[in-house]
Amino acid sequence: MSAPDIASDRPPAGALARLAARPAVWASLAFVAALALLPYSAPLFHALFPELPRPLYTRASFLDLALSHAGLVGLASLVVVSLGIAIGIFVTRPAGRDFAGPVDTLTAVGQTFPPTAVLALAVPAIGYGGAPTVIALIVYGLLPVVSATIAGLGAVPAAPVQAADGIGLSPAGRLVKVELPLAAPVILSGIRTSVILNIGTATIGSTVGALTLGSPIIEGLSGSNPAYVLQGALLVGLFAVATDLWFDELERALH
Amino acid sequence: MSLAGEAVVAPAPEAAAPARPRAGVPRANPLLVLIVTGMVVALGSLGFVSVAPNRIVSGKPLALWAAVEPGVAALVAALVVALGASALIRSGVWRDRLIAVLAGALLVASLAAAAHAAGLVAAASGPVARTSLGAAFWIVAAGAAFALADAVGRLAPHPLAQSAIAAAVVGALLALAASGALADLSLAREFANRRAAYGAEMLRHLALVGGALAAALPIGTGLGLLALRRPAWRKPLFAVLNLIQTIPSIAIFGLLIGPLSALSGAFPGLRAFGVGGIGAAPAVIALTLYGLLPVARGAFTGLASVPPAVIDAARGMGLDERQILRRVSIPLALPILVAALRVVVVQLTGLAVVAALIGAGGLGVFIFQGLGQTATDLILLGALSAIALALVFDLVLRSLGALLATGERP
Amino acid sequence: MIVLDRLTKRYGPTVAVDQLSLTVPTGSICALVGASGCGKSTTLRLINRLIEPDGGRVLIEGTDAASLPPVALRRRIGYVIQSIGLFPHWSIARNISTVPELLGWTPARIAARVDELLDLVGLDPALYRHRRPHQLSGGQQQRVGVARALAADPDLLLMDEPFGALDPVTRDGLQGALIDIQARTGKTVVIVTHDIDEAIRLASRIAVLDGGRLIQQGTPRELLAHPANSFVEAFVGGPRRGLRLLQVTPVGERTDYTVDHGDAREPIAADAMLDAALAQMVAGGIDRLPVLDRAAGRRGTLSLADVVTS
Numbered sequence: 001m002s003a004p005d006i007a008s009d010r011p012p013a014g015a016l017a018r019l020a021a022r023p024a025v026w027a028s029l030a031f032v033a034a035l036a037l038l039p040y041s042a043p044l045f046h047a048l049f050p051e052l053p054r055p056l057y058t059r060a061s062f063l064d065l066a067l068s069h070a071g072l073v074g075l076a077s078l079v080v081v082s083l084g085i086a087i088g089i090f091v092t093r094p095a096g097r098d099f100a101g102p103v104d105t106l107t108a109v110g111q112t113f114p115p116t117a118v119l120a121l122a123v124p125a126i127g128y129g130g131a132p133t134v135i136a137l138i139v140y141g142l143l144p145v146v147s148a149t150i151a152g153l154g155a156v157p158a159a160p161v162q163a164a165d166g167i168g169l170s171p172a173g174r175l176v177k178v179e180l181p182l183a184a185p186v187i188l189s190g191i192r193t194s195v196i197l198n199i200g201t202a203t204i205g206s207t208v209g210a211l212t213l214g215s216p217i218i219e220g221l222s223g224s225n226p227a228y229v230l231q232g233a234l235l236v237g238l239f240a241v242a243t244d245l246w247f248d249e250l251e252r253a254l255h
Numbered sequence: 256m257s258l259a260g261e262a263v264v265a266p267a268p269e270a271a272a273p274a275r276p277r278a279g280v281p282r283a284n285p286l287l288v289l290i291v292t293g294m295v296v297a298l299g300s301l302g303f304v305s306v307a308p309n310r311i312v313s314g315k316p317l318a319l320w321a322a323v324e325p326g327v328a329a330l331v332a333a334l335v336v337a338l339g340a341s342a343l344i345r346s347g348v349w350r351d352r353l354i355a356v357l358a359g360a361l362l363v364a365s366l367a368a369a370a371h372a373a374g375l376v377a378a379a380s381g382p383v384a385r386t387s388l389g390a391a392f393w394i395v396a397a398g399a400a401f402a403l404a405d406a407v408g409r410l411a412p413h414p415l416a417q418s419a420i421a422a423a424v425v426g427a428l429l430a431l432a433a434s435g436a437l438a439d440l441s442l443a444r445e446f447a448n449r450r451a452a453y454g455a456e457m458l459r460h461l462a463l464v465g466g467a468l469a470a471a472l473p474i475g476t477g478l479g480l481l482a483l484r485r486p487a488w489r490k491p492l493f494a495v496l497n498l499i500q501t502i503p504s505i506a507i508f509g510l511l512i513g514p515l516s517a518l519s520g521a522f523p524g525l526r527a528f529g530v531g532g533i534g535a536a537p538a539v540i541a542l543t544l545y546g547l548l549p550v551a552r553g554a555f556t557g558l559a560s561v562p563p564a565v566i567d568a569a570r571g572m573g574l575d576e577r578q579i580l581r582r583v584s585i586p587l588a589l590p591i592l593v594a595a596l597r598v599v600v601v602q603l604t605g606l607a608v609v610a611a612l613i614g615a616g617g618l619g620v621f622i623f624q625g626l627g628q629t630a631t632d633l634i635l636l637g638a639l640s641a642i643a644l645a646l647v648f649d650l651v652l653r654s655l656g657a658l659l660a661t662g663e664r665p
Numbered sequence: 666m667i668v669l670d671r672l673t674k675r676y677g678p679t680v681a682v683d684q685l686s687l688t689v690p691t692g693s694i695c696a697l698v699g700a701s702g703c704g705k706s707t708t709l710r711l712i713n714r715l716i717e718p719d720g721g722r723v724l725i726e727g728t729d730a731a732s733l734p735p736v737a738l739r740r741r742i743g744y745v746i747q748s749i750g751l752f753p754h755w756s757i758a759r760n761i762s763t764v765p766e767l768l769g770w771t772p773a774r775i776a777a778r779v780d781e782l783l784d785l786v787g788l789d790p791a792l793y794r795h796r797r798p799h800q801l802s803g804g805q806q807q808r809v810g811v812a813r814a815l816a817a818d819p820d821l822l823l824m825d826e827p828f829g830a831l832d833p834v835t836r837d838g839l840q841g842a843l844i845d846i847q848a849r850t851g852k853t854v855v856i857v858t859h860d861i862d863e864a865i866r867l868a869s870r871i872a873v874l875d876g877g878r879l880i881q882q883g884t885p886r887e888l889l890a891h892p893a894n895s896f897v898e899a900f901v902g903g904p905r906r907g908l909r910l911l912q913v914t915p916v917g918e919r920t921d922y923t924v925d926h927g928d929a930r931e932p933i934a935a936d937a938m939l940d941a942a943l944a945q946m947v948a949g950g951i952d953r954l955p956v957l958d959r960a961a962g963r964r965g966t967l968s969l970a971d972v973v974t975s
C-alpha cells in the first residue's frame with residue numbers, strides 16, 4: 001500500500017525512469033523496433049548474405065506474421081485460461097471430485113507428449129491451416145493450467161479456508177474471496193508456462209499451414225535461405241522473451 | 256518460468272489436500288459412463304476405419320458394422336457395453352480390476368478389428384487400397400486406454416506396478432503387430448515401407464537426446480553447484496537459463512545455423528566431426544542449452560534440500576567435501592535428481608522432434624515428411640512413435656525414482 | 666589439555682570472538698555459556714576448524730590445530746550438535762560407524778564398537794542397531810548422536826547445545842547419561858549452552874562469554890559466589906543466585922562435627938549438596954539434620970543457620 005503512495009509523490013520523470021528500468025519494457029521495445037525496421041533492412045541482409053538473390057522475407061509482411069502469431073496464441077490462451085481454470089475449480093469441488101484423479105493422470109501423462117507430435121496429430125483430425133494449430137495449442141496448453149489450478153487450490157492453507165467458513169462465506173464466496181486469490185501465483189505460473197510453450201508450438205504451426213513468425217524460418221530452412229531463418233528466429237525469440245518478462249512483472253505485481 | 260520445471264519443485268507440503276476419491280471407495284464411476292457414452296456415439300456416427308483406393312487419395316469413412324464381419328463388430332460392441340455396465344458397479348477393487356481387464360481387452364480388440372477390416376479391404380480391392388484408422392477407432396482406443404490407465408492408477412499406485420502393467424499391454428499390442436495381423440493397415444504399410452529408415456531415425460533420435468544429455472548433465476550439474484555455493488550468482492544464472500527455455504526451439508535451432516556454418520567455413524576440418532550449419536551439431540547444442548535449466552535447477556534444489564545440520568554434522572565428523580557430496584548430499588538428493596532427469600529426458604525427447612527441420616534427423620523426419628506429402632499415416636507413424644518414446648522414458652525414470660525412494664524415505 | 670590462545674574471529678566489522686584465551690584441563694567438562702550471539706558456538710567451531718580463526722591458535726595436547734589437516738583433526742574430535750544431524754538414509758549402526766569406516770577399521774571391530782557404544786548411551790543394540798533415525802524419538806536420536814561422536818574413541822568431545830531441543834525430562838536423562846559417560850571414559854568435553862543450570866550441573870569449569878570476549882571463568886561455585894561483574898551476576902541467576910549456590914556447596918563444609926545429637930533419623934551424606942539438605946529440613950519442618958561423613962568416618966550436625974551463613 002505504500003508503493004503507490006510513493007509513486008504518486010514522485011514527478012513523472014521518476015515513473016518513466018522506473019518503467020525504463022524494467023527488462024520487459026526493453027524487450028518489448030526491441031521486438032517492436034525489429035518489427036518496424038526489418039522491412040527496411042534489405043541492404044543489411046544483402047551485405048550479410050551476398051550469395052542470396054532475395055535475402056529479405058517478403059511473402060508476407062512481418063507485421064502480419066506477428067499479428068497472426070499473436071492472434072493464434074491469444075485466441076488459444078483465452079480458451080485455455082477460462083477452460084483450464086474452470087476445470088481446475090470443478091475437480092477440486094465436491095461435485096467434481098470423482099474426476100480429480102483421472103484429470104490428474106491425464107495432465108501428467110499429457111504433459112509428457114511432445115508438443116510437436118500433438119500439433120502433427122491435429123492435421124489428420126482437422127486438416128491444414130490455422131484451425132489445427134489453435135486446437136493443438138488449446139489441447140496442449142490446457143494441461144499446465146489445469147494442473148497449476150489444481151495444485152494452487154490444493155496448496156491453499158487450511159486455516160484461511162476454515163476462517164472463511166467460520167465467518168459465514170458461501171462456498172462460492174469462499175472460492176472467489178479466499179481460495180482463488182491465495183492460489184493466484186501458482187495459477188499464474190501455470191498460465192505462463194502454457195503461453196510460452198504455445199508461442200513455441202505456434203512457431204512450428206507454420207509447418208501445418210498456419211501463418212506465424214515461424215513461416216520465414218521454415219521457408220528459410222526448406223529453401224536454404226539462412227537470412228529468412230535469422231529474421232524469423234530474431235522476431236519470435238524477442239516475442240517470446242518479451243512475453244515471458246511481462247509475466248515476470250505480473251507475478252511481481254501479484255506478490 | 257520454465258516449460259517443465261513443475262515436477263522438480265514440490266508444492267507446499269502444508270496444505271488442505273483437495274478431496275480425492277480413494278481406492279476401494281464404493282461409488283459409481285461417472286467418468287467411465289461419460290467415456291463409454293462417447294464411444295457409443297462415435298461408433299454410431301463416425302467412421303471406424305477410412306478406406307481409400309490408393310495412398311494419395313483421401314479416404315472415405317466406414318462405420319464399424321460396415322467394415323468388419325458381424326461377429327467382430329458384436330465383440331467390440333459387447334466389450335463397450337460391458338465396460339459401460341461395469342462403470343455402474345458400486346464396489347471398489349473388483350470393479351476396477353474388471354474395468355482394467357475389459358478396457359485392456361477393448362484396446363486390443365479394437366485394433367484387431369481395424370486390422371481385420373483392412374484385411375477385408377485388401378482382399379476385395381487389392382494391395383494398393385489403403386485402410387487408415389478412423390475417428391471412431393481413435394475415440395474407442397483412447398477411451399479404453401484412459402479407462403485402463405485410470406483403473407490401474409487406482410489399483411496400483413506404485414510406478415513399478417504401473418510399468419509392469421504398461422509393459423504387458425504394450426507387449427500384447429506388439430505381439431499383435433509381430434503376428435502380421437496388422438500388416439494391411441495403412442500405418443503398418445508406411446512402417447513396412449520405411450523399416451530400415453525407421454530404425455535409423457529412431458537411433459538418431461536417441462543419439463540426439465543422448466548427446467545433449469551427455470553435455471547438459473555435467474554442465475547443468477556444475478551450474479547447479481555454482482548456484483548452491485555462490486548465492487549471489489543464483490538469480491542471474493537461473494534468469495539466463497530460463498530465458499533460453501523461453502525462446503522457441505526452432506528459433507534456437509535456426510539461430511545456431513549461422514554461427515556454426517561460419518565456424519565450419521573457417522575451419523573445414525570441423526566438418527569431419529559433423530560440425531556444420533545444419534545437421535546434428537546445432538541440434539545437439541540447442542538441446543543441450545534447453546537441458547541446462549532443468550538439470551541445474553534439479554541439482555540446486557536437490558542439494559539445497561539436504562538439511563544443513565546433516566552437512567554440518569558430516570563436516571564436523573571429518574568427512575571431506577567429496578565424501579560429503581558422495582555419501583550424504585547426493586544420496587539424500589537422489590529422488591529430486593531423478594525427477595529432474597525425468598523432466599529433462601522427456602522434454603528433450605519432444606524437442607528433438609523439431610530437430611528434423613534442420614536436417615538432424617530423428618522421428619520428426621516422418622512427421623514433417625508426412626505433413627509435406629499429406630500422408631496422414633506417415634504423420635501418425637512419427638507422432639505416435641515420439642509420444643511412445645517419451646512415455647517409455649517417463650515411466651522408466653518414474654519407476655527408477657520410486658525404486659530409489661523405497662526404504663530411503665522417512 | 667586444550668588451550669585457546671588469544672583466539673579471534675571477525676565477520677566484516679563484527680568481532681565474533683575477541684582475543685579469547687582459555688585452558689581446558691584433560692578429562693574435565695568445560696561449559697561455554699552466554700546469551701545467543703556471544704560467540705560461544707563460533708569458539709567451539711574454531712576448535713575443530715569448521716571455522717578458521719583470524720588470529721590466535723588452538724593447542725590440543727600441545728599440538729597447534731592449524732598444523733593438522735582439518736579433516737584428520739576432526740576425525741580425532743567428537744562433535745555433537747543441537748539439531749543432531751543423523752544421516753537419515755543410513756541405519757543407526759551405519760551412522761555410528763561413519764568415522765571408524767573412514768579410518769579403515771575392520772567390519773568386526775566396527776560392529777563390536779557399535780554395540781559397545783549403544784550400550785554406553787543406554788540403547789539396546791539388538792533393538793536399535795538396524796533402525797533408521799526417523800524411527801527414534803528426539804532423545805534417542807541425540808543418544809545416537811553422542812554415540813556417533815564417540816565412535817572412534819576421540820579424546821575430545823565438542824557439544825553445541827546438544828540437549829537444547831529436548832523436553833525437560835528427556836534433557837535431564839541425557840545430562841545424567843553424559844555425566845556418567847564422562848566419568849567412565851574420562852573424555853575432555855567442551856559444551857556450549859545458554860542454560861546456566863545445565864552448565865552448573867555438567868561442568869567442572871564454566872566460561873562466561875559476552876560480545877566475543879571471555880568475561881569470567883572458574884568453577885561453578887566460584888562464579889556463583891563471586892561473579893566478576895553485574896553481567897555475570899545477572900547471567901548466573903540474579904536474585905536466584907543464592908539458591909543455585911546451595912546446589913554446588915557440599916553439606917560437609919557447613920557441618921559442625923563437634924556436635925552429634927545422636928539423632929535417630931537417617932543422616933544426610935557429607936558430600937550431598939546444601940539444596941538437598943535444605944529440602945529435607947523444609948519437608949520435615951526441622952532446623953537441623955544429622956550428617957554422616959563416610960570417608961572420614963565421623964558424624965556431625967547441620968543447622969539451618971549454618972546453611973544460610975557460612
